Amino acid sequence: MTVRGFDKLAVVTAPKAATLPRTENLKFVDPDMTAKGEKRARVAFTGYQTVWFNTGTLCNIACQNCYIESSPRNDRLAYLTRAEVRQFLDEAAALSQPPAEIGFTGGEPFMNPDILDMIEDSLGGGFRVLVLTNAMKPLQHFKAGLLDLNRGFPGQLSLRVSLDHYIPAQHECIRGVNTWQPAIDGLQWLARNEFDVSIAGRSAWAETEASMRAGYGKLFDELKLSIDALDSRRLVLFPEMDERVDVPEITERCWGILGKSPSDVMCANSRMIIKRKGAEQPVVVSCTLLPYSAEFEMGSSLAAAMHTVALNHPHCARFCVLGGASCSVHK
Secondary structure, three states: OOOOOOOOOOEOOOOHHHEOOHHHHOOOOOOOEOOOOOEEOEEOOOOOOEEEEEOOOEOOOOOOOOOOOOEOOOOOEOOOOHHHHHHHHHHHHHOOOOOOEEEEEOOOHHHOOOHHHHHHHHHHOOOEEEEEEOOOHHHHOOHHHHHHHHHHOOOOEEEEEEOOOOOHHHHHHHHOOOOHHHHHHHHHHHHHOOOEEEEEEEOOEOOOHHHHHHHHHHHHHHOOOOOOOOOOOOEEEEOOOOOOEOOOOOEOOHHHHHOOOHHHOHHHOEEEEEOEOOOOOOEEEOOOOOOOOHHHEOOOOOHHHOOOEEOOOHHHHHHHHOOOOOOOOOO
16 A cells, blocks of 8 residues: 555555465464474463553554454454453452553553543552553543543553554554544643653554654654654554464574574563453453464463463564564563
């Protein structure tokens, strides 16, 4: 997809030549062995740094290539309730090594009517809180409550706003028409009111990271935002995830080849709580990226979810190992 005047910044979609169905190439099938017969890489749990809550998959917009397919109609993951979240917060607080951070993602978290109460309970429990948001209309309904929370828990609440590119037309290639200005308005409101704000962009462009950071830097200057575009924690550029595109499997040998450690991968120190539509209770899954894959479901408690994870999904390779990305503040 291209936009007039920005033909060199085309959205990267799945290349047909590299597209191979999982059932045909036999990759990511066996949790223990790769398609080539090598031992699959596994990640041992090292202790909680972040506990994530998926507040529900409903969103006010439908983005191109959304890994979780959030939209105004997708309710495959139901809204979590305040009571359900509190149950896990109580368990987290009682762990011998409690997590430092609670994360809220979706869908759009501010679509969930209990979101402010869930944030308040998390902050009141002594946790830092990170909320992933598009900063659009749903957030606007909670302005007064957010101001109260930011005043009541200074420095403990962070919001990461999704801006898929620093050029409006490119952002709207992914998010849809008329999505840029509402996001900017929400972002500027947060900044004016001294919230701790970071930005999430996407690497879906034929553009170097240096060029993207320079472009975002100019935008932040124009908007008078005190965000350092060179800081990878303040401007996170997420790799694209598309299961249709072929990606190498990660073997045990890859850690040495890539110069990485299993402890670098986010399933070493985080889990996510979800509630499937129609389910009686929430469950814990291995990470934020795999809410629909039954093989990554890890039980109904944080304690039960502390076991090793086999990197048996394309997202494990593309996003976490090769992409070096993490949804949390910690890496």
